[in-house]
Amino acid sequence: MDPLQIIFFIFAVITLVAAFLVVTAKSLVHSALWLILALFGVAVLYVLLDAGFFAAAQVLIYIGAIAILFIFAVMLTRKDLRDAGSQQNGTWPLAAVLAVVLFAGLFFILSSWSSFGMPKPDMPAGANALSDLGLALVSANAYLLPFELASVLLVAAMIGAIYVSLIKK
Amino acid sequence: MATETLIWLLPLPPILAFFLIVLFTNRSKWFSHTIAVGAALLSWLGSMIVFIRAVQTEHLGQHPFESSIPWLATGDTFLKIGVLVDPLAAVTLFFVAWTVLMIFIYSVGYNNFGQPKGDHDKPGLPPHGATATDNQGHNHAVLSIEPMYSRFFAFIGLFAFGMYTLVVSDNLLTLFVGWEIMGLCSYLLIGFWFQKPSARAAAIKAFITTRVGDVFMLLGVAYLYSETNTLSFREIFTPENLIRLAEKPSVLPILGLSTAGLIGVLLFIGTIGKSAQWPLHVWLPDAMEGPTPVSAMIHAATMVSAGVYMVIRMFPLLSAGMENGQLTAAMQLMAVIGSFTALFAATIAVAQNDIKRVLAYSTISQLGFMIAALGIGAYVAAAFHLVTHAFFKALLFLGSGSVIHGMEHGVLHTGNHHVDPQDMYNMGGLRKKMPVTFWTFLIGGFALSGFPLVTAGFWSKDEILADAFGHHHWVVFGTLALAALLTAFYTMRQITLTFLGEPRTEEARHAHETPWTMLLPLVVLAVFAVTFGWVGIPEDFMGLRLPPNWFHEFVGGTLLEHPEKLTFNWLPLLTSLFVALGGLSLGWVVYIKVKAGMGDPLAKPLGRVYGWMKNKWYHDQVYDTLFIKPAYWISEQFTYLFMDRKVIDGFLHLFARLTPWIGKGLREKIDLPVINGVIGDGSARVTQYFGRRLKFVQTGKVQQYMLAALVFTFATLVYFLFTLRP
């Protein structure tokens, strides 16, 4: 086992446990905090995949914005300071079975794929993934349009969110 | 213009007048009568031109003006129709044109053109008088204008068209068309004042009675066509055709009639109807319900003459097979019926009080003369009497109309509307009040009686009597002579009662002469009534050597074999003179003494016979019992009550009961239970049942929806994976 594999293993386990706790925690605030941990773990995995930018983006966007937003939302939607009762609804056994079946199915399908156990290839010589990405995002031949549309989408979401949550007198 | 083209155009102006008046000028009286009289004038002009040219043509009989077009395709051949003017048609055109024109002009005055509208006049009733205020403020009752003025002119225009068509046609088909158009017009015009029940009844009587004759005539035409395959006169009257038809026995071998004989009899029956011979004479006296110009036109000058014209035209056929003066069956029938009718009608005329009725029976009687003449083979004499009779009878009718108008003036003056202006016993002394009418009527009456030498009637009637005598038909001669005596008698009776003596009523005292539009035609016709006879004076009259008889030469040329000229004999001439003068004087003597309030001087001496004469020998009553009542019975009891109501309606009612029964059954057995119950309501109930139970699937909870979706998706996926794995 080389060191990368160990790091992967540790952080994968951390992430999965945190994720599991997210969906089973009784207190919503705990859920949110476990979510932050899980997102961290995913960021580490990005680093392992030589996608440093994405790791940074993950931390900034997901943890820095989205998770905080979650905490705000939890705060704003509490009736009293205690969460009462079980946080699972009545059909949670079926959901569990379904999740397990899905996982088994995915594993099943993927394992019959030829490149399933493929080792990591080297990065191409002279390739600068980040600058390539940057250039691609502003090049009209590449991903300029999706980039612009994404910004439009964000604006729309912002306006929509504001509008939906306006308190009308 | 070629004569043939002109002949084609002769019937055109009157029919154009008819359509123009009906479509456009119905509202304007002046336009209507102008168009009508103008049309009559145009046709008159054309007829005169044709007549003059005809007279100038040598041997017109062999080379008549003719023109025909192929009209109806019948297999390989064509039925041709066209025009033909031979001598007979030429003289007929002459009198038709003149009398039609005169009657049209007369109608303007008769319908009181220029007079105010009546006080209570309604369309459909005769005009009843208007109140006019003169310049001193006095109200006078005056004659009022006929409300249906334009309609009258339209109808007589149509009528003239029918007559012209009949006269110029060269075949039986268009002749029959003209015949029927005139029949229609006579119905329309006899029933002109349609609000009067008597007029309506008279119109129907006329139409139906002539129809009886027309049916037989059509049978004759059809039979003729089937034998000769043509209806054109020139083609029928070839000698080969005539001999063949005369020798071939007919399909109905009754009385051993040959084909020609049967056809002749059938055609003659048409004339019996149209020319009001016994026994189909009953319509003509009732036809006096129509306005007087109508009586003149239809029943004196033109329509009834058409019947005689037709048999004269068909004379070659009727006389086919005649050998050595032996009359054929058709001719014998004609002679018998003609002479009988002449005498029969004359007896009735003697006892009539209505001025127009006398003339009506007189017409029937004179037509009998013509038929009898033709029956004994006197072709030219019959044609001659046809022409002269048209002139003087039209004159007499128009004159009687003038008299009646004059009397109506008197009635309006006295205001007593119960006085019949047509009853001769209410008249008297009118010669002083209505001189022109008097003199023209006198001329006409003398012509009718056969006053010697100066009247046309004398020459034509004398020729008939001479022919009868010369060919030894004694019975016919005697009957006709007796009829002529009665004719002169009742004519003088009529003139005496109407014009001579003193007025018998106030109304007669205040009678008034009629306007020039009515007097001018009287004068013109009087001229012809005097002069026309002179074209037919026999060559050897009274042993003198006179110019040849133009009429005999001209009209006689129509036939293939020119009729022989009769040698003069004194006896018929003396008989003519005796009956004419004797009858006239007798009439004067008997009736000059009739004063107001007195009855007919003949009533007592003749006793019961007078009653029979006055009542037309009860023919109407006999026909009523024999034909009319049974016909009504059949139509009412049998056809209506039994056939129509019980059988046909019963059948329909059966359906009416069956259909709802079927409908009810369908509704109750199929519609309601099956379609509504099973299909309609049933499917609704099933749907409802499932709906009510299945609706709970929609809980509104999103997570449950997602769960369900995912479960099904994975199940399907698993299934496919396991079935597709090799």
Next chain:
Amino acid sequence: MIPLSWYLLFAAALFCIGLFGVLSRKNAVAILMGIELMLNAVNVNLIAFWRYLAPAGIAGQAFAIMVFAVAAAEVAVGLALIISVYRRRDTVAADEIDMLKW
């Protein structure tokens, strides 16, 4: 050397956990957290496939960027909606927001 399979299985597990959360949590905000987990799993998949199969290309990265943006937008709107619903009906339990039912 970390084979691709490890990443893929990891992503699958994360996804399933997220799915479990979505289907079984009462609180609407918790459901959104489950959705976040699922989106992250997808991103991991994308980056892994990019790195292992086409490291010279840009497509994987660009797609992952888009997922980031979309996820952010979606969380914003979703939470705004939940807050709005909370204001109206005074509850954020998914079970109690069930008006579109029979």
